[in-house]
Amino acid sequence: MLTALRCVIRRDLLLAMRRRSDVATALLFFVIVVSLFPLGVGPEPNLLREIAPGVIWVAALLASMLSLSRLFAADFADGTLEQMILSATPLGAIVAAKVVAHWLVSGLPLVLIAPVLALQFDLAQPLLPVLTVSLLLGTPVLSLIGAIGAALTLGVRGSGVLLSLLVLPLYVPVLIMGAGAVEAAAVGLDNAGHLLLLAAFLVGAAAFAPWAISAALRISME
Amino acid sequence: MSQPSLVVGNVNWFKYASPQSFYPLAGAMIPWFAWAAAALCAAGLYVGFFVAPTDHQQGESYRIIFIHVPAAWMSMFLYLVMAFWAGVGLVFNTRLSHMMASALAPTGALFTFLALWTGSLWGKPTWGTWWVWDARLTSELILLFLYFGFMALKAAIDDPRRADRAGAVLALVGVVNIPIIYYSVEWWNTLHQGASVSLTRAPTMAATMLTGMLLMALAAWMYSIAASLHRVRSVILERERGADWLRAL
Numbered sequence: 001m002l003t004a005l006r007c008v009i010r011r012d013l014l015l016a017m018r019r020r021s022d023v024a025t026a027l028l029f030f031v032i033v034v035s036l037f038p039l040g041v042g043p044e045p046n047l048l049r050e051i052a053p054g055v056i057w058v059a060a061l062l063a064s065m066l067s068l069s070r071l072f073a074a075d076f077a078d079g080t081l082e083q084m085i086l087s088a089t090p091l092g093a094i095v096a097a098k099v100v101a102h103w104l105v106s107g108l109p110l111v112l113i114a115p116v117l118a119l120q121f122d123l124a125q126p127l128l129p130v131l132t133v134s135l136l137l138g139t140p141v142l143s144l145i146g147a148i149g150a151a152l153t154l155g156v157r158g159s160g161v162l163l164s165l166l167v168l169p170l171y172v173p174v175l176i177m178g179a180g181a182v183e184a185a186a187v188g189l190d191n192a193g194h195l196l197l198l199a200a201f202l203v204g205a206a207a208f209a210p211w212a213i214s215a216a217l218r219i220s221m222e
Numbered sequence: 223m224s225q226p227s228l229v230v231g232n233v234n235w236f237k238y239a240s241p242q243s244f245y246p247l248a249g250a251m252i253p254w255f256a257w258a259a260a261a262l263c264a265a266g267l268y269v270g271f272f273v274a275p276t277d278h279q280q281g282e283s284y285r286i287i288f289i290h291v292p293a294a295w296m297s298m299f300l301y302l303v304m305a306f307w308a309g310v311g312l313v314f315n316t317r318l319s320h321m322m323a324s325a326l327a328p329t330g331a332l333f334t335f336l337a338l339w340t341g342s343l344w345g346k347p348t349w350g351t352w353w354v355w356d357a358r359l360t361s362e363l364i365l366l367f368l369y370f371g372f373m374a375l376k377a378a379i380d381d382p383r384r385a386d387r388a389g390a391v392l393a394l395v396g397v398v399n400i401p402i403i404y405y406s407v408e409w410w411n412t413l414h415q416g417a418s419v420s421l422t423r424a425p426t427m428a429a430t431m432l433t434g435m436l437l438m439a440l441a442a443w444m445y446s447i448a449a450s451l452h453r454v455r456s457v458i459l460e461r462e463r464g465a466d467w468l469r470a471l
Contacts, residue, residue, distance in 0.1 A: 148391075148395055152375060152388045152391060152392060153375070153378070156375075156378045156379050157378060158378060159378075162374055162375060162378050165367070165370060165371045165374050166371040166374075166375060166392060168367070169364045169367040169368050169371065169403075170395070170396070170399050170403075172364055172403050172406065172407070173399070173402050173403055173406035176406045176407065176409070176410040177406060180409075180410060197406075201402075208398070212391060212394075212395055215391055216388065216391050219384055219387045219388050219391065220384070220388070222383075222384060
């Protein structure tokens with residue numbers, strides 16, 4: 001089973017590398033959305049420092065949602081998904097591998113570039129690791145929850161907008177805890193609770209989401 | 223194909239799982255629940271407007287509680303009922319359960335909207351603002367989004383069978399998330415600021431107020447049952463339009 005998982009991850013990463021522009025678009029979207037906020041609310045440094053965690057987190061939410069529709073679409077179109085459902089390896093495991101690959105391609109770059117964007121907002125230096133850790137724990141949850149939505153809306157008309165309607169309300173806890181961790185650290189409070197809860201979300205989502213995703217995929221493929 | 227049966231105490235509980243036998247049953251039950259809703263609503267409003275005393279802090283404006291609280295209760299409860307029927311439909315593969323879930327969603331969304339609307343009407347005179355990012359208000363708003371998501375997903379998929387089952391998975395995912403959302407919103411709010419406004423600060427409630435509220439809550443129950451039975455009948459008519467038994471009606 002592990003070989004199959006490694007195979008799926010390798011294949012998806014290879015496919016992503018062959019179409020690098022897709023990866024770059026989501027990342028650029030993230031950077032642009034974050035950069036729009038100072039233009040919208042004004043360049044007042046105190047205000048920017050205060051809103052930085054929230055802005056970066058909301059932008060990360062939107063950027064990770066943007067790439068969700070690609071998660072299963074290509075495999076669905078060329079019939080690979082059907083073969084995956086028929087294969088001897090449990091669908092939940094294959095799906096988990098696909099989500100891991102998806103996160104490596106679309107989530108990890110956001111995590112890596114976020115500290116640079118935070119500097120634009122003049123976020124204090126000690127907060128940068130907190131922001132990175134919160135995103136590191138939070139973005140995989142976004143990929144896992146989002147994959148449920150992507151599987152449900154597979155091949156449905158207007159699926160892009162529909163996906164955001166389904167998935168964004170479910171993202172709320174991650175957003176609250178992720179941005180909350182940085183904000184708590186900014187005012188000198190203990191933020192271990194936030195980060196531990198984020199980790200709990202990650203563990204819970206990793207355990208249950210593949211189940212829901214494979215159920216949704218089976219429904220979509222009937 | 224043989225009929226599935228679940229016989230408990232000499233009653234085959236699957237008998238009414240078929241739209242054909244449920245349709246007339248629902249039709250027979252609707253007037254009862256509708257009249258009960260009307261009577262309870264009249265009694266509740268009478269108690270609320272004429273019997274219950276004026277609140278010494280909030281004056282007359284508190285009387286919106288008689289609509290607001292039952293609506294908020296129903297909005298949450300109906301999501302659970304909807305998810306229950308969606309789950310039953312997913313497990314037993316009964317068409318009627320899915321129809322029931324899709325019939326409940328608009329009523330649930332209606333009550334959620336009503337709770338938000340009356341809440342903001344109540345908030346203006348008492349808190350001095352239409353909206354605060356209080357934990358309960360925020361989670362009620364997210365609940366409204368969840369209802370909309372469920373209805374939008376069902377509407378977007380043309381094949382009713384797939385729409386039913388996809389909606390059911392979404393409803394179940396939502397129901398798992400509701401406590402998480404509720405608590406995270408609560409912590410978010412309490413971590414930020416002390417409870418500047420709280421819905422629980424109301425003075426201990428007079429017995430007549432409680433009576434009025436419970437009467438209205440029962441009226442909301444009856445209305446929900448009547449409305450969703452009526453809607454499920456429409457859904458049956460729409461889905462089974464080719465069936466022989468419907469032509470015979």
